[in-house]
Amino acid sequence: MPRGVEDARKRFILTTTGNFFGTQPPPPLLDSPELNGFLDDGNQFVLSACRRDGELHLSNKIEASGDEKLLVFFKLRPTVITEDNLHQSLLVSSMLESPINTLYQALSQVFAPVLLQDERWCSAFDPKLAGLLRELQLGLGSVVLQGGGARPVGGGARPEGGRAEDDVLGILTPSDEFQYWEDLSGSAERSSSRERASHFTEQFKFIQKELAGLDGCSLLDGVELVEQSRDALDDVWRQAEVEPYPEARMGRLMDVIGGALGRFVQRKLSGLKIFEVPFVSVRENLRTGVSVCEQWVAACEHLTGQVWKRHTPHPWKGNKHRPQTLHCLAKRLDEVT
Incomplete structure (x- = not known):
């Protein structure tokens, strides 16, 4: 050779x-x-x-x-x-990160869609194998969402049978966070942990449904959803029935809701026929998109920088939280308008 x-x-x-x-x-x-x-x-x-x-x-x-x-x-x-x-x-x-997370992402983003949705491969794929593939995807997803897809820091044991509440690397969308608590409500070892997870699952139900239907919303609906999401997160943070919501998870949830809102705004604006409609209409949609982004960033900063800082039963301990990616998108759209 x-x-x-x-x-x-x-x-x-x-x-x-x-x-x-x-x-x-x-x-x-x-x-x-x-x-x-x-x-x-x-x-x-x-x-x-x-x-x-x-x-x-x-x-x-x-x-x-x-x-x-x-x-x-x-x-x-x-x-x-x-x-x-x-x-x-x-x-x-x-x-990246861990073999479990890498396998889950490859299966979810690449192989499962090809094998289970593409007619060329789906017709040639044994239904039993398709079922096993779905089970594997769900099982891996549950492990990742519960923090088992990341390496334990210092090699120490994880609480709740391998789960670490502050481990949020597997949370990429709002539905991931909602699924985390739903899974935990059925799998946590202690009854108090299951009850706590069930409580959060119930509190999230409304915005879970609204965020799941985001694609069917208008930009004006998005402004209303920002307010609903802000109120829902405030309720979750202030609740006193169970152990408080973890700060690391709340910051991550703000980020991934921001990510969902940013993608929503981009999809809506990309569908505009800018050369076929009056620019006044285009500019109005751009401004509404900017408003969705800016209002969510402002809501997160206000809650974590002021409201929750003063909430003595469960104060926000870190700096005020800003969903940075959404903040940058708002600035860029504002430059265009």
Whole structure:
């Protein structure tokens, strides 16, 4: 096989690795035993790359420890990799945060939609396997939402059978947070924890329904939803029937509601036929979109910077919270108007 920089196989792998980690692979990696073994030994299926202490390292194992992100090359079949079969024999995947979270996101965003919704594959997929795939997706999702998809800090045990309330990395949408409490209401070990989760689930029911139907709303409806969401979160924070709502989760919920509102505004504005309707109408929609964004940012800052700071039974301890992504979108839209 060709060697060094003239080897197209090595150039592909090391260039991809360098681009992923944003660094130039050191020359010794060109002739590393891990890379040579992966390319030239048909029985060597895996090559992983990570960045440790500022340097790139290659391995023929998946070493998913610590907080390192991984890039993994693996073979479709046992074969020696050549320049001719390079792009037909290799798969490339990244691993971020944890194997569980990575698998869940890949399944939810890529493989489940293709296998369960695309007619070409759905018709050829055994219904029993489809059911198992859905069960796997739901099971992984539950683990991720409960914090089991992230590495425990310091290797310590998690409360409630492996769940960490302040672990919010798996919460990407409002429905994720609502599902977290619904799952916990049926799975927590202590009855008091189940009752608390059920209480929050009940409190969230109204805005859960409203946010789920966001696509069918108008921009003006979005302004009203901001007010409803603000009031719902205020009620949840102030409730005194069960143990208070965690501050870390509330900040994350504000962010993901902001994300949902931002995507809603973008979808509504992208549907405008700006060259076919009067600019006055376009500008009015833009201003309403800005209002949705600004009002949610203002609501979060007001609650966490003033209202909850003074709520003695459960005071907000951190700085006032601002959904930064939504704040930036509001500024950009305001510039356009």
